[in-house]
Amino acid sequence: MSQPNIRKINGPEDIPSGFRLDGARRPFMYGKIHRVTVTEARVDYVGSITVDPLMLRAAGILPYTRVDVVNVANGNRLQTYVIEGREGAGDCCLNGAAAHLFAKGDLAIIMAYEDVPAALLPGRESLAVMVDARNRVTEIWSYATPSPETVGESCRHGQIFAPSA
Numbered sequence: 001m002s003q004p005n006i007r008k009i010n011g012p013e014d015i016p017s018g019f020r021l022d023g024a025r026r027p028f029m030y031g032k033i034h035r036v037t038v039t040e041a042r043v044d045y046v047g048s049i050t051v052d053p054l055m056l057r058a059a060g061i062l063p064y065t066r067v068d069v070v071n072v073a074n075g076n077r078l079q080t081y082v083i084e085g086r087e088g089a090g091d092c093c094l095n096g097a098a099a100h101l102f103a104k105g106d107l108a109i110i111m112a113y114e115d116v117p118a119a120l121l122p123g124r125e126s127l128a129v130m131v132d133a134r135n136r137v138t139e140i141w142s143y144a145t146p147s148p149e150t151v152g153e154s155c156r157h158g159q160i161f162a163p164s165a
Helices: 053-059 096-101
Strands: 025-037 040-042 049-051 066-071 077-084 092-095 107-117 125-131 137-144
Touching (some): 025 053, 025 092, 040 096, 049 053, 053 125, 053 137, 077 096, 092 096
Parallel strands (some): 025 125, 049 077
Antiparallel strands (some): 049 092
8 A cells, every 4th residue: 555645734834735626526506595484394295395486596596406405493404406486485395304304484505516627616606695584585695716826815704694684
């Protein structure tokens, strides 16, 4: 078995870039719906999450796309796929087995990903859709993925979510 090449690090200035912007594909979060209120949790439905098409359009998420859904109240996280609800109704319904992890009124975050060649990540846009308590879209935040040279210039540590007025 070969031995690893070990480099001693004496300080931050000794840390080399580990970024490989090659042809490898990386999962990239391209759109999310942030702190959406769960309107229903239906165990008797055949799987998935039902979402108002207005929120889907704002986040760029197509029906039948695989998404991660996180429950802000209890930390439960699952993967499922999206189906369309009623336009303008503010639907966010966890269906089937997923309904055991969410309750009506819980806040959730829905995140969609795509596989992107690593070389195309710098500058790629990620959307965050903000909604109010009735799941109406109020803002769309856009973030550009930094280049390897600019990682660390937009530290968001300690940033607390505060919905705009």
